[in-house]
Amino acid sequence: MTIASVYADFAAREAHGVxxxxxxxxxAVTRDRELLTLLxxxxxxxxxxxxxxxxxxxxxxxxxxPAAFHDYTVANWPVxxxxxxxxATQTNxxxxxxxxxxxxxxxxxxxxxxxxxxxAGLCLYPDRYAYRYGDHLVGxxxxxxxxxxxxxxxxxxxxxxxxxxGLDLNPLDVTDPADLxxxxxxxxxxxxxxxxxxxxxxxxxxxDPPLLVRGDLVDDLPALAAQSPPDAxxxxxxxxxxxxxxxxxRVTFAEVVRGLPGHWIANEAPDVLPYDTLPMPPxxxxxxxxxxxxxxxxxxxxxxxxxSWFA
Ligand SMILES: C[S@@+](CC[C@H](N)C(=O)[O-])C[C@H]1O[C@@H](n2cnc3c(N)ncnc32)[C@H](O)[C@@H]1O
Numbered sequence: 001m002t003i004a005s006v007y008a009d010f011a012a013r014e015a016h017g018v019x020x021x022x023x024x025x026x027x028a029v030t031r032d033r034e035l036l037t038l039l040x041x042x043x044x045x046x047x048x049x050x051x052x053x054x055x056x057x058x059x060x061x062x063x064x065x066p067a068a069f070h071d072y073t074v075a076n077w078p079v080x081x082x083x084x085x086x087x088a089t090q091t092n093x094x095x096x097x098x099x100x101x102x103x104x105x106x107x108x109x110x111x112x113x114x115x116x117x118x119x120a121g122l123c124l125y126p127d128r129y130a131y132r133y134g135d136h137l138v139g140x141x142x143x144x145x146x147x148x149x150x151x152x153x154x155x156x157x158x159x160x161x162x163x164x165x166g167l168d169l170n171p172l173d174v175t176d177p178a179d180l181x182x183x184x185x186x187x188x189x190x191x192x193x194x195x196x197x198x199x200x201x202x203x204x205x206x207x208d209p210p211l212l213v214r215g216d217l218v219d220d221l222p223a224l225a226a227q228s229p230p231d232a233x234x235x236x237x238x239x240x241x242x243x244x245x246x247x248x249x250r251v252t253f254a255e256v257v258r259g260l261p262g263h264w265i266a267n268e269a270p271d272v273l274p275y276d277t278l279p280m281p282p283x284x285x286x287x288x289x290x291x292x293x294x295x296x297x298x299x300x301x302x303x304x305x306x307x308s309w310f311a
Pocket of ligand 1: 088094118119120169240244
């Protein structure tokens, strides 16, 4: 894909209907020769819209008006480029727990959760949040995660979690203001509800921090999994992580995780983690595929705002 087509795809499939500001910016970048030339100096994995827009937000630059964004980005390119080279998109969205919950609650309890690509670990607390599936409420915690559930009965309870651990190349610490500022900058401009959700989920994590290990999801997974308690069901899971990982490593990861005891929940885009057969997605927007032990179960919107069961 060309850089312009990456931004066009982001505008149409990720930002459209979700963030008018980022849809405007991404569309403008597709026609902006100067910005496309600057982005081309970066390695392909570092040219992503979310990374560019997040860095500009972190630095306090404008993201509402494409002309102001252009001027700011060109004028501050050396510092923006340096930040884009050292940072990665580490968006940590507790809302994704709403699409994991139906699978987690159906497994033998109690659970030992191991998230690869955990970022700050916000998705390791599905038992502490509350959920709203239409009129149906589950749990009484904070934040309340709203999710539109289609073709399924919503979960009736919460999982019992006795162990939680995360593996990440660069674990973030919710008690570190700089890490929290980066997590905040990664949230799209209009999403004040997600910003409030980040603060509430960060408070849950800070009160009872998980085991967060710096490491690679292939090389370091078996050793961390071996630390899980034997009398709980080990669940290795990941959400919007494998797009960071080169294709051959994704294959190796799947082999490693299949070799572990317990279960594997994947929540990834279908071009990143493909399956032999999938039904048509519910719409044109980007959907992840929720899968248990390699069997696809449902389409899920990337921030956990909707799930459509098809299994
Ligand atoms: C977009 S974030 C997703 C965070 C979290 N899973 C969620 O759903 O909110 C992806 C995370 O994967 C991590 N990551 C990327 N490649 C990795 C690897 N090879 N091993 C471990 N973590 C990795 C990144 O550092 C980042 O924190």
